[in-house]
Amino acid sequence: MSQIVNDFSVTVATVNGSGSQSANNILMRSIFKMGVPVSGKNLFPSNIAGLPTWFSIRASEKGYVGRKPSSDIVIAMNRDTIIEDFQWLKPGGLFIYNDGLRTNPEEFPEGVRTLGINFNDLCKEVTKSIQLKKLLVNMIYVGALTEILQIPEHVVAETIEHQFKGKESVFEINKKAVNIGREYVKENLSKEDWGIKVEERNLTRDKILIDGNTSGALGFVYAGCSFASWYPITPSSSLAESFEDFCNKLRVTSDGQKQFSMVQSEDELSAISMVAGAGWAGARAMTTTSGPGISLMAETIGLMYFAEIPGVIWDVQRMGPSTGLPTRTSQGDVLAAARCSHGDTRHPVFFPATPKECFDFANLAFDLSERAQTPVFILSDLDLGMNFWMSDRFEYPKTGFDRGKVLKKEDLEKLESFARYADVDGDGIPYRTLPGTDHDLAAYFTRGTGHTPEAKYSEAPDNYQNLMNRLDRKWETIKTMVPSPEVREGKDNKKAYVYFGSTDLVVEELLDIMGEKDVSVMRLKAYPFHNDVKEFIEAHDEVVIIEQNQHGQMGELMRAEFPSLARKISSQTNCDGLPLCPEILATNLKNRGQHVN
Amino acid sequence: MSQIVNDFSVTVATVNGSGSQSANNILMRSIFKMGVPVSGKNLFPSNIAGLPTWFSIRASEKGYVGRKPSSDIVIAMNRDTIIEDFQWLKPGGLFIYNDGLRTNPEEFPEGVRTLGINFNDLCKEVTKSIQLKKLLVNMIYVGALTEILQIPEHVVAETIEHQFKGKESVFEINKKAVNIGREYVKENLSKEDWGIKVEERNLTRDKILIDGNTSGALGFVYAGCSFASWYPITPSSSLAESFEDFCNKLRVTSDGQKQFSMVQSEDELSAISMVAGAGWAGARAMTTTSGPGISLMAETIGLMYFAEIPGVIWDVQRMGPSTGLPTRTSQGDVLAAARCSHGDTRHPVFFPATPKECFDFANLAFDLSERAQTPVFILSDLDLGMNFWMSDRFEYPKTGFDRGKVLKKEDLEKLESFARYADVDGDGIPYRTLPGTDHDLAAYFTRGTGHTPEAKYSEAPDNYQNLMNRLDRKWETIKTMVPSPEVREGKDNKKAYVYFGSTDLVVEELLDIMGEKDVSVMRLKAYPFHNDVKEFIEAHDEVVIIEQNQHGQMGELMRAEFPSLARKISSQTNCDGLPLCPEILATNLKNRGQHVN
Amino acid sequence: MSTNALGLDRKSYMGAKSTLCSGCGHDSITNHIISALYKSSIDPHKVAKISGIGCSSKTPTYFLEKSAGFNSLHGRMAPLATGAKMANRDLKIIGISGDGDSASIGLGGFCHLLRRNVPMVYIVENNGVYGLTKGQFSATADEGSSRKSGEINTYSSIDLCSLAIEMGCGFVARSFSGDAKQLVPLVRAAMEYEGTAFIDVISPCVTFANHPGSTKSYDAVKERKFQLQSLGYIEAKEEIAVDYEGSTLVELHDGSKLALTKVDEHSHDVHDPQAAMKVLIEAKQQNEFATGLFYFDKKHSNLVQDESLSVKPLSELDESTLRPTEEQLNEVMAQFA
Amino acid sequence: MSTNALGLDRKSYMGAKSTLCSGCGHDSITNHIISALYKSSIDPHKVAKISGIGCSSKTPTYFLEKSAGFNSLHGRMAPLATGAKMANRDLKIIGISGDGDSASIGLGGFCHLLRRNVPMVYIVENNGVYGLTKGQFSATADEGSSRKSGEINTYSSIDLCSLAIEMGCGFVARSFSGDAKQLVPLVRAAMEYEGTAFIDVISPCVTFANHPGSTKSYDAVKERKFQLQSLGYIEAKEEIAVDYEGSTLVELHDGSKLALTKVDEHSHDVHDPQAAMKVLIEAKQQNEFATGLFYFDKKHSNLVQDESLSVKPLSELDESTLRPTEEQLNEVMAQFA
């Protein structure tokens, strides 16, 4: 068979709680260290231990990172799914299985290249500790695979040392396990059968391998976020937890004072209410959550909108409705975020597409939130947030914080009066003071009820209508402040694709597959829509929005916003919980009839 | 001056907590008893006592009930607002004020006909009790007014007896107060100054005078609702409370067993969760609330959608966002209801327009909710819910309950298997069993997570996509089950007005004022949109939706749903908390530029 | 094959295979619930299992396959169960929750359900952590205890039993997932109590809270646990064995009894809320787990009684009962004419 | 015109005109808060008033016009105040809530704030009803008490003071809106307490709960109320008057003291939670209102301390502090390379 170089995927089928994560990381990072672009996806169940989990690693010189429908190599470590796991294998692929699991090769499909390895037996050579065995068994398949892929021993060794930095004691035993795996393959698999290899390249220099949640967490640190309250929920918990970790490293004074505060709240209602309190009092405050949390936060988010309090809500989307699939990805909270709460509310929403944007948007979101004095959402998703992506290194922010229109004591001293909700500048955005400001003019009364420009309670009809109109004026201002879309004009104006968020990660490959590299595409970065969005749609005859939800939520927002263009706008949706697969998406787009959603 | 007959409005300016409500009722009902259509609106503050309140009564032979920008007679009982209250008076109108309040007539605007009455002095003739005086003072203005309007004494007397039925002891004292008012007017106001009168007609026979909340409550009783859980919130509390009152009269067995259950919950999250529990267990269950409650219920409503549990949520809308104006009307929860919760959820919504529809829709909503196994919203508003409207008498429901696809023990005995979420009939609606069903096939496991047709937990992608697609199929079925819109085709296809809910109460007058009686109009009764809605829009060039909210929420839903028609659809919004005023609305519609919302 | 009074074998009370971590305390509780219901010959068709969200809340799938079940929302078991019970008063409701589910997000619902005294069994499978989201502290984690990561809990912990007494609950007990002898009779008694019967079951999370710093690990529980009474369940028809001489007998609604036999020096009056509180406060101060029945109050009226609820379940009332007559409608109409 | 140590007159501590019913207990509490803060010479600029929704929650508009205020959402005062305090630890937070606001919809937030011991004053203006929505029962309505309409409350009532002790609160008191002598020193002491100081103030609703069936009417309170101690507040610099000989002195953070002088036969150790609970349970059993300071615990660490929070308020930290350096970013990047 022909040799595949730097373009393949491997799936490891195992059970969760088996400690395979660090082995998979080492595998992935070893490829990365070879200078070859790589990405990793974990498909895991919503429980803690013992159920099937699949980790897929894709290496691609072109930098493609989309999910592959099948893999070149499958490593089957889970007895319960071993037959089912053949479905992950590409025709002609190699199926490595743990034959220490009382498997019966006679049940295997015919004509498939298989390699049984008795990992359990091999592991006995490495250690006697049952605890350690459970972990090291995984390092043996790392060895087997890196041997097949012809990744030099020293690269794997370096990766191990990187991975276990600070735990020098485990270096040797891990290396030993790897080598046992390598030896086994050398002895038991004929070279011709390998077929796939990693060749050194120079494509990962200055890149990092990171997940979106860690990136967002770091972004919040550099965005000056100093207060966070959160309630644990998959797949967002790791964002909050790594924010705390980063702060503990980067935001503690030498005498131990923490320049941040983090409260694990009793529920999401309290989490967002603490954020509102902290934002009101002048801290950059955020919360992390997922769909169910957004539903629970709706009332307080409405208050923040109406009382004009900044705060950022990071939603790592998972499959809805309801509890849905906590460990599956989705873009199903677009409407829930943009229209969160009753009455006439609407909110800016950012759609980061890459780890780098996770980092950058944390900062942009706070700038917008404090400038516009309104809650701002960031919608990531499980795929972007919890999986591993190659990314450019994050850049140190070029601009300082925009803390918006805050009047300090010194400012008040120059004023004769202060009206909290007056539209002094005509942009719909009023000035605010912070509680604790040492000046008689500073104090005002915040409320979620009708209020005059002077922040007094009022039921007067004109006053209310004026207030609502000013908030609309502010909305118009916000449109000028959100990032413009990323546009690539195609060869003609007939068709265009629009997408947002993590879908970006598959678009290049998608267009390649479809042979439509010259079609116009636009990536939305934020809602409300920048004026360029409208212009782009105006310029094209038909616009298809690629969405990872059921009802074409972005399409709904767009049609509502652009009535005269609505007939052009439809959505191609996908709602099965899996990260988008470019091949499948391409087929769906081709087969697309008049199904307008 | 010319004589006005049966077409006028009166505004009583007072403070809340002053007990004027029953006086105003008697005034209103006396006109009604004269056979003249009448309506009453209370404009009250969000506190309990001591702040300005205005009650306006409108009599109209044409049956017009919209808010008038000004009144023919103003009765000013509130010292604090007496000057301001002149603004309620029509040019040429009569201003009656309490001159026992240390008012200074020199501050009054010039050229206005005024009549000072020292109500406090007059009241001394009626009673010595301070408590009673506070109430009876109001009966004196009833006397004054009924005299001016030439409503015969016996009519007022009968109304008093109707009002205080069961409290015979207070008949006489009230009548006495009324007569003192009548006498005073006779002696102090020259006949020529009266100018306005009520003449007997036959236009209220078979009609009732009722508010929407009471009507909805009665509707729920006749709809067989047997469980309600609610958390008090203006303006919905009276619906829950009168439901309980009616049940205590109509649903208690002779030995005192209550055939209903009513739990005042600790918050809205619990209220809707109790409804979900009761709906799951097989009762017709409902909750009443207003905007903030909808926000708080979002998570459970998503669960009900996804786990397919019936239940009805009655939202008496008030001004949002946030706490907004608790005592002002709005249609601002259209989107919050239709798209309540995260993930891809959507819900049927009814828009009752009259007290009669409040009664009827309670029943329709339960039929739909149980048939489709999904939560259903009813969106009333403060104007419809708490103000007094003339209505046709409610008709006894012609059809029995539709309890939907419920399999009982007997049904199960004929089956070999039961799959809770299987689409047996192809309409997207599965069969359910109730907990407690005495059969081995009956039990299934309900959850808000991904599930197979057999109600087992599943993360399988195909299964999830199939489930979402079935729910969409169900949505299509629902479209065939909602009431069709009320359509009146106009003379041409150029322009059409669309409206919903309590706006209906002003449309006839609006068209009259605009001279557009022959324009096409369509009243929406429910979401999702019935197919006739689409046809109507297709048939017209321009469609203006009249909405009592800020962002044109119904327009948003419609443009999202009908992309090819979206460019025709725009909204004329009003968002100041007051009930619609046909005059003002007419002007706004005429002045309407290209403002597309 | 042995069967119970209904002719059902123990298997009829089992459910799907557990997907919890092996060794999880919750699985033991599942087992004891199965034993209790089997022994008490409870008709599975009449039971409804309701839970919130969490590892603990998953367990209703693992027992009583023949009963209706509802794995609802995080923190909403209590109101959901309230609605279900009022809709069908004949249902025997077993509510299963976790410490996160009941003491954090569901605290309001928990307290208010107890105030109303909704007839049902309410079990919290208490491990001091959020198992399903990977081991963060819950509100029942003891002050000063630590997470696997080393982080120390500085907040006051919530004692669900003293809180339950505070809220007027009339059946308040604590047990341990590993103690079948204690838990099985408690569950059996709870099933016959005419109000909310609350049982807080310490249930170690082997994955996230079984380390030395945890006060709810198997080792910690073994070390710190003591029994207030040894428990025996006496069925209504059963004669009272001589063994129970000197024991306190707590009588339940169906005539069955829970026999409380003195252990060591412990003897508090289970009918005295103040005495129960004292036991709880002292155990806490001495860093011990008191287990057993803390408080029992038979006379307390429950929500079904308070509401004079129809004897026939609301869910079984049909149109002829639920919809008043046309005549009655006309009478109402007349009032508004 | 007399002024306090800051040179401010009493008027400087007042607010807008009340819009509550005349005679409402809440207005009296407003007055006592004004007195307390005036007497204690608290700088209004440093105070933040935070409330939920209800008649009670409206009152922050009626005092301390020069302080920032926030009439937030029904039941969310607690978390909002937590966030505000952590963002600016220099703020002296006065939280005002109602019994509906804290014992019903906000119960979870109330309990968890106490567990965390957020430094602030937490006052519940307790009338046993939802005033603003027209008099429905709240969760603090006593079992057996009735509404104006005659309806009887059958649910157990929540005693916020014993609940507060249960939740680990270290300053727990109850008073009556009409009792300036007791409430003013309590509020002054609360302002100097380094943790959550909770005061439950019985505050009759004249419009909906001042009838004979109510147990929180002016008459009922007058009849049933008793004082555990008579209270005096001694400023830090003040010498301790001879009157206080024999009184218990509770020392506050700034060195000021609350003097507790025995009234009648009452004497419980305010430092003993069990003794405090006993007082509360007994008063409840005897259908009396005990008022005074129930429990005081000075040593308890608070949330600000637990978190080792920056001495400079977070809200005052600027970019140079909040944004780590480029070099640090590069170091982090290297870990992911």
Ligand SMILES: Cc1ncc(C[n+]2csc(CCOP(=O)(O)OP(=O)(O)O)c2C)c(N)n1
């Ligand atoms: C509204 C909402 N918030 C958060 C979550 C995430 N979540 C799932 S289980 C859980 C905690 C479970 O803890 P506990 O009740 O103690 O159960 P255990 O797993 O420890 O048995 C959380 C926070 C959720 N499902 N829903």
Ligand SMILES: Cc1ncc(C[n+]2csc(CCOP(=O)(O)OP(=O)(O)O)c2C)c(N)n1
């Ligand atoms: C989410 C929400 N639900 C309901 C309401 C309606 N509401 C306003 S105040 C109130 C109760 C207030 O009771 P309490 O806190 O005791 O204050 P009081 O008026 O008695 O002083 C309620 C239910 C609301 N504003 N928000």
Ligand code: SF4
């Ligand atoms: S994580 Fe803990 S609570 Fe959850 S199943 Fe595993 S051991 Fe049990």
Ligand code: SF4
């Ligand atoms: S209704 Fe009651 S609580 Fe509200 S202001 Fe009036 S007296 Fe006070």
Ligand SMILES: [Mg+2]
């Ligand atoms: Mg737990």
Ligand SMILES: [Mg+2]
């Ligand atoms: Mg109250």
